[in-house]
């Protein structure tokens with residue numbers, strides 16, 4: 001496939017298509033995405049992978065609280081985006097090869113575009129997913145304050161979402177891809193909903209998966225600092241230092257509501273039915289269930 005076939009713009013120029021997924025035009029190039037195939041993976045690397053708006057920043061914070069005592073006890077003032085940068089949206093120009101191990105890295109990449117080393121079982125992946133209707137609603141609010149996305153009314157955005165013409169591509173492809181190729185990776189799946197229901201258990205699951213032994217008090221501290229209220233006020237974790245080239249801080253927040261089932265406050269019955277009509281069949285085959 002040549003470059004012009006691989007890169008097709010959507011109806012808007014804010015995103016471009018690359019090998020079945022969509023990326024923010026201003027923030028990454030196809031050449032850089034190509035180069036990620038050979039990004040060298042270390043056994044100690046931990047990748048947090050999500051479809052956008054599924055709980056990335058939340059889990060980033062949890063991992064940082066687990067790994068860094070200074071983040072946990074509040075003595076270090078390092079922003080999450082610097083501690084755990086995005087591999088494909090490298091807007092802080094991080095030199096990953098020079099970073100000390102263990103490296104914590106975030107990504108929205110579909111399984112087939114991540115570095116080859118990760119696909120052959122090196123490093124660890126934590127994949128967090130969320131009810132796609134809540135993802136859509138969160139994305140809708142995000143697109144209002146992001147300067148890199150087109151602002152659409154809800155109905156139009158929903159059609160784009162159902163067609164997969166949004167960041168990272170079709171939700172079903174992303175989740176299905178990671179789920180069906182789980183055996184290629186050293187991977188832990190978590191849902192946003194289980195994290196909301198029992199954050200402590202989710203933190204313990206993550207600790208076990210990455211091989212970190214924290215004391216009961218340290219676990220309590222991680223859980224406390226990862227709550228929505230605490231994170232909203234924590235400048236290191238709430239993304240309010242994000243450059244105003246990227247977002248208009250007067251129009252929204254990364255930590256918006258942080259609840260399960262907010263789609264019911266936004267979507268009409270007809271919209272929800274339309275969503276189900278397109279998504280339900282493939283969703284039923286997934287090993288994840290969303291009850292709200």
Ligand SMILES: Nc1ncnc2c1ncn2[C@@H]1O[C@H](COP(=O)(O)OS(=O)(=O)O)[C@@H](OP(=O)(O)O)[C@H]1O
Nearest residue numbers: 052053054055056057058138227228255256257258
């Ligand atoms: N601590 C905590 N508890 C509960 N929920 C939380 C928390 N931190 C972030 N969030 C919610 O996660 C949503 C943002 O998703 P992402 O961080 O994946 O966004 S992004 O892809 O990185 O842009 C966004 O969801 P919505 O509130 O529904 O918009 C955030 O509020």
